[in-house]
Amino acid sequence: MIELAENRYGKSRVRLMKVTRHDHGHDLREWTVQVLLKGDFDSAHLHGDNSKILPTDTMKNTVYSLARSSSATTMEDYAKELADFLLGRNPQVQSASIRIESTLWKRLTIDGKPHPSAFMRGSGELQTTSVERTQGGAIQILSGLDNLVLLKTANSGFEGYIKDSLTTLPETKDRLFGTAVSAEWRYTSSDLDFDTLRTTLRETMLRTFANHDSKSVQQTLYAMAESALEAVPEIDEIEITRAGQSKRNLRPHRRAARVYRSARAAKALRLTRLATMTGKHTDRAARIISRCRQIATCTEVPGEITRLFLPPPMHEVHALLRDWMEAAGMTVRVDAIGNLRGFWPGLKPGSPRLLIGSHLDTVPNAGAFDGILGVVLGVAIVEELKGHLLPFAIEVIGFSEEEGVRFSKAFLGSLALVGKLDAGTLARTDRSGISVRQAIEAYGLDPAQLPAAALANEAFAYLELHIEQGPVLENEDTSLGVVEALVGQTRIELIFAGQANHAGTTPMHLRHDAMAAAAEWIVAVEDYASSHNGLVATVGKVEAAPGAGNVIAGKLTASLDVRHADDRTREASVIAILKLAETAATRRGVHVTSTKQLEQPAVPLDPHLTALLNKAASQAGFPGRRMTSGAGHDAMILAPTIPSAMLFLRSPGGLSHHPDETVLPQDVEAALATAMEFLAQLRDDDRTNPRDGHA
Numbered sequence: 001m002i003e004l005a006e007n008r009y010g011k012s013r014v015r016l017m018k019v020t021r022h023d024h025g026h027d028l029r030e031w032t033v034q035v036l037l038k039g040d041f042d043s044a045h046l047h048g049d050n051s052k053i054l055p056t057d058t059m060k061n062t063v064y065s066l067a068r069s070s071s072a073t074t075m076e077d078y079a080k081e082l083a084d085f086l087l088g089r090n091p092q093v094q095s096a097s098i099r100i101e102s103t104l105w106k107r108l109t110i111d112g113k114p115h116p117s118a119f120m121r122g123s124g125e126l127q128t129t130s131v132e133r134t135q136g137g138a139i140q141i142l143s144g145l146d147n148l149v150l151l152k153t154a155n156s157g158f159e160g161y162i163k164d165s166l167t168t169l170p171e172t173k174d175r176l177f178g179t180a181v182s183a184e185w186r187y188t189s190s191d192l193d194f195d196t197l198r199t200t201l202r203e204t205m206l207r208t209f210a211n212h213d214s215k216s217v218q219q220t221l222y223a224m225a226e227s228a229l230e231a232v233p234e235i236d237e238i239e240i241t242r243a244g245q246s247k248r249n250l251r252p253h254r255r256a257a258r259v260y261r262s263a264r265a266a267k268a269l270r271l272t273r274l275a276t277m278t279g280k281h282t283d284r285a286a287r288i289i290s291r292c293r294q295i296a297t298c299t300e301v302p303g304e305i306t307r308l309f310l311p312p313p314m315h316e317v318h319a320l321l322r323d324w325m326e327a328a329g330m331t332v333r334v335d336a337i338g339n340l341r342g343f344w345p346g347l348k349p350g351s352p353r354l355l356i357g358s359h360l361d362t363v364p365n366a367g368a369f370d371g372i373l374g375v376v377l378g379v380a381i382v383e384e385l386k387g388h389l390l391p392f393a394i395e396v397i398g399f400s401e402e403e404g405v406r407f408s409k410a411f412l413g414s415l416a417l418v419g420k421l422d423a424g425t426l427a428r429t430d431r432s433g434i435s436v437r438q439a440i441e442a443y444g445l446d447p448a449q450l451p452a453a454a455l456a457n458e459a460f461a462y463l464e465l466h467i468e469q470g471p472v473l474e475n476e477d478t479s480l481g482v483v484e485a486l487v488g489q490t491r492i493e494l495i496f497a498g499q500a501n502h503a504g505t506t507p508m509h510l511r512h513d514a515m516a517a518a519a520e521w522i523v524a525v526e527d528y529a530s531s532h533n534g535l536v537a538t539v540g541k542v543e544a545a546p547g548a549g550n551v552i553a554g555k556l557t558a559s560l561d562v563r564h565a566d567d568r569t570r571e572a573s574v575i576a577i578l579k580l581a582e583t584a585a586t587r588r589g590v591h592v593t594s595t596k597q598l599e600q601p602a603v604p605l606d607p608h609l610t611a612l613l614n615k616a617a618s619q620a621g622f623p624g625r626r627m628t629s630g631a632g633h634d635a636m637i638l639a640p641t642i643p644s645a646m647l648f649l650r651s652p653g654g655l656s657h658h659p660d661e662t663v664l665p666q667d668v669e670a671a672l673a674t675a676m677e678f679l680a681q682l683r684d685d686d687r688t689n690p691r692d693g694h695a
């Protein structure tokens with residue numbers, strides 16, 4: 001069948017019997033081979049030169065003769081050879097697609113013994129492969145299993161008839177479910193041990209089917225696909241299709257669809273690895289680190305890394321990031337507060353939008369990674385997509401200001417996104433009397449455009465990657481931490497009022513020593529916090545009066561800082577700690593008073609996104625430690641408005657806000673791998689469902 005109008009021709013359904021000999025006799029497999037060639041056959045015929053075009057009757061013989069002479073033992077290897085051969089013989093051909101289906105013939109059992117040479121056709125289960133090769137060598141290998149008819153029963157004591165193997169009767173529906181399944185996966189290389197991998201995939205999927213504890217077929221199929229992806233790193237995509245009520249999914253049509261590469265069946269569950277990563281020191285990680293170091297050279301104080309709010313060197317930072325973003329295919333803008341924003345589109349215009357960001361500013365004499373690493377990683381995430389479009393768009397944001405150094409007001413960049421940058425803030429001045437508004441104008445931006453900095457309606461989630469800035473991950477020898485909440489904080493000033501008196505003449509039992517009362521309390525604070533999970537409490541400052549070596553302290557002023565991720569725990573702890581002060585004071589006839597100076601509630605991050613991020617880290621091979629952030633971050637500002645999640649990378653030495661601040665390449669790779677897996681989780685997640693709009 002030559003279809004010149006369609007510029008393609010081929011041969012459908014050449015049948016072969018593949019015989020494998022071994023000690024006990026031989027095994028039999030039936031192969032059905034289909035060939036489809038695409039190319040400019042029209043012009044070949046019009047110019048009268050069709051001598052190089054293989055006629056279809058010859059093609060059938062080619063399939064046979066190559067099968068006889070080939071040393072390939074797997075369908076995939078044979079299909080590669082056949083495609084190569086056909087491309088070599090037909091220069092007009094642009095691509096050759098070979099699809100093979102293989103079914104096992106079973107040895108007949110006669111008188112209870114397997115017969116050495118007699119067979120019958122076995123179950124309907126098929127092994128499939130589709131190899132497509134183009135002139136020039138590009139190759140794609142899909143393999144699969146077709147028509148696995150599966151049924152699960154519970155050991156419920158049920159006995160009797162069911163309607164058929166795929167339909168359950170109402171009275172048995174809790175005990176039985178069955179489904180007919182096809183799986184097809186894509187190999188990442190064309191040189192693999194295909195039969196062994198197929199066996200592993202088949203066993204993994206069947207094991208998951210048997211053991212997965214769910215009454216939903218859909219969920220079970222999803223789990224099967226996940227387990228297959230996890231078990232075999234040599235595949236990067238798997239599609240599991242169920243033969244549902246719609247006959248569209250049935251085999252004859254799907255075969256045609258595959259060979260002709262038209263639209264896929266609608267009811268497909270597809271999981272794709274967006275990228276394969278190793279957790280080792282890689283070029284990718286090295287490039288990210290060197291970009292951070294390159295940005296660190298943009299500074300307002302030579303010899304240091306210092307970038308406060310929108311200094312002239314921030315133009316260089318923007319230029320570097322803009323170059324990298326544009327090279328990755330993103331469109332870039334700077335909003336009116338100076339946030340740099342790179343946009344990577346989704347599958348459709350107006351797709352939901354995932355924000356990935358962190359900050360571009362630093363504290364004075366800072367390190368090279370606090371903040372900036374999260375932005376550079378955001379760019380790397382889009383680079384890793386290699387042009388792949390997701391059901392959601394991605395906006396990578398470099399926030400202009402987070403540290404709050406220049407105007408003693410933190411988070412200017414993220415506040416603009418959530419519309420909380422008020423007139424009062426714009427009027428704040430720095431030490432030279434320059435206002436926020438003036439600083440914006442001096443940078444060349446227009447404060448009147450601030451409303452346009454607000455986050456897009458399409459935004460459905462925010463992800464921030466940031467160094468831990470603490471010793472927890474290093475102490476546990478872990479790359480990553482999944483942040484559950486940014487802690488709340490209470491700051492209190494306490495005054496212990498006793499009686500100042502002569503250090504020599506006042507006997508011990510007649511003293512009212514404010515210093516001793518405070519000292520006992522300070523140690524009690526340390527004990528209390530140490531014995532309460534997740535609580536940190538600090539007395540960082542004491543001031544004694546009159547403050548002389550030969551005078552009993554009459555008055556002592558002490559600071560108290562209490563932090564916890566859970567506000568109620570923090571509040572209860574503050575009450576308990578104040579009571580401890582009371583106890584230590586009363587014992588000495590000292591009077592204690594307290595004044596609350598700051599109370600800031602905890603900011604929980606989105607539990608569902610956090611669970612997805614945690615899962616992503618595990619799947620990427622870097623189980624994250626769940627933790628709280630003791631410091632503030634842009635995620636704190638965004639979380640009340642948009643579901644947010646945050647990933648910490650280990651801080652070597654627990655060091656930050658210091659020129660020696662650094663990050664390990666393997667942790668950067670782990671964070672990137674986790675982020676890519678997180679994108680896949682988001683894409684496949686029903687609850688977040690960014691396909692349909694807001695979460």
Ligand SMILES: [Zn+2]
Binds near residue numbers: 633
């Ligand atoms: Zn930071």
